[in-house]
Amino acid sequence: MTSPNHDLLTSQAHVWNHLYSYINSMSLKCAIQLGIPDAIDAHGGPMPLSRLSAALSVPPAKSDALRRLMRLLVHSKFFEKVNVSDSNEDAYVLTGASRLLLRRSTLNMAPLVLVVLDRISVDPWHGMGEWLRDGRASMFETEHGSSFWEYAEGSARLDGLFNEGMASDAGCVAGVLGRDGRRVFEGVGTVVDVGGGIGATARGFAAEFPGSEWVVLDLPRVVEGLEGSEKLRFVGGDMFESIPQADAVFLKWVLHDWSDEDCVKILKNCKEAISTKGGKVILVELVVEDREEDDKATETQLFFDLTMMAVINGKERNEKEWAKLFFTAGFGNYKITPVLGLRSVIEVFP
Numbered sequence: 001m002t003s004p005n006h007d008l009l010t011s012q013a014h015v016w017n018h019l020y021s022y023i024n025s026m027s028l029k030c031a032i033q034l035g036i037p038d039a040i041d042a043h044g045g046p047m048p049l050s051r052l053s054a055a056l057s058v059p060p061a062k063s064d065a066l067r068r069l070m071r072l073l074v075h076s077k078f079f080e081k082v083n084v085s086d087s088n089e090d091a092y093v094l095t096g097a098s099r100l101l102l103r104r105s106t107l108n109m110a111p112l113v114l115v116v117l118d119r120i121s122v123d124p125w126h127g128m129g130e131w132l133r134d135g136r137a138s139m140f141e142t143e144h145g146s147s148f149w150e151y152a153e154g155s156a157r158l159d160g161l162f163n164e165g166m167a168s169d170a171g172c173v174a175g176v177l178g179r180d181g182r183r184v185f186e187g188v189g190t191v192v193d194v195g196g197g198i199g200a201t202a203r204g205f206a207a208e209f210p211g212s213e214w215v216v217l218d219l220p221r222v223v224e225g226l227e228g229s230e231k232l233r234f235v236g237g238d239m240f241e242s243i244p245q246a247d248a249v250f251l252k253w254v255l256h257d258w259s260d261e262d263c264v265k266i267l268k269n270c271k272e273a274i275s276t277k278g279g280k281v282i283l284v285e286l287v288v289e290d291r292e293e294d295d296k297a298t299e300t301q302l303f304f305d306l307t308m309m310a311v312i313n314g315k316e317r318n319e320k321e322w323a324k325l326f327f328t329a330g331f332g333n334y335k336i337t338p339v340l341g342l343r344s345v346i347e348v349f350p
């Protein structure tokens, strides 16, 4: 039997851990702003603290502060501390997570980190309670008076970082499905990528699946001036109005931005778009509550859900909620393949 003291102290530690968890996020942001991953990468081997301090222009008086920041980032597995035989100084190498923060990587997640941890994105969380009681659609609106999308339209910096972040995810998804999800695209000739942004996903897939041809449908202002290729065409339009005909309609991280009513409208237009070819709709989305055995994965999925709620009044859905949308929009069947880490591929059939 555990003692009352043990329970009390465990509970106190639990509160402390949650209270200070934002320090993980802010330390990650600082590492990117200082360029720590790029500096270690450029060093080309274990980088001693003194060399890292010099490369980052951290003065000797702050060198111990940098060591303490690195100690946390080593603990959270962004770097590894190694011993270098001819020195008793700490030295650092990259890990799988910090390799995803390198400027030279096509899978660079740093731009998304900088959007999500920008003051513009963090400030709305201070007003979560106020938002729960007011009439605004999202916390972002309660704080800034406009939606994130409207705000980003007026901020080339945020818009650019968001698009870069999405593009890096596109490379990741196309690569993973190119290796482990080829069945999903077998026999699919033409695909419309609805809400496909600046075409990073479609480009990645066109390379992975050379037999396919891609049409990227997005808002006219997003696709204006973008150049396609033999296998890739941009169409400016509105998914609530109509979607071009194709063998398959692909939507990655689009439906979670919208309410159930809006999703049903979009899905009905998807169904219409595949009506002549009898094809399918392919979604890349989270299916929450699908891996309760993995505590960290579940927590991250719930973080996504609240992010969607905070920023754009969107939501992440469990299987039952997805199924309800598909059947309400007139589809007959669906298949979920959890092949993408926290996310799944969902094929929806007429």
Ligand SMILES: C[S@@+](CC[C@H](N)C(=O)[O-])C[C@H]1O[C@@H](n2cnc3c(N)ncnc32)[C@H](O)[C@@H]1O
Pocket: 166, 167, 169, 170, 194, 195, 196, 197, 198, 201, 217, 218, 219, 222, 237, 238, 239, 240, 251, 252, 253, 254, 257
């Ligand atoms: C969260 S982003 C996803 C981008 C892309 N699918 C990806 O995962 O990288 C949502 C996209 O939907 C587009 N979008 C918003 N409203 C739209 C509409 N009515 N018709 C077509 N696209 C729209 C946005 O411009 C944006 O590119």
Ligand SMILES: O=c1cc(-c2ccc(O)cc2)oc2c(O)c(O)ccc12
Pocket: 112, 115, 116, 120, 121, 148, 253, 254, 256, 257, 307, 311, 312
């Ligand atoms: O991973 C994200 C993050 C955002 C996001 C977070 C905070 C902001 O102030 C703005 C945007 O938005 C996303 C999104 O809309 C999406 O469809 C997928 C992922 C993310």
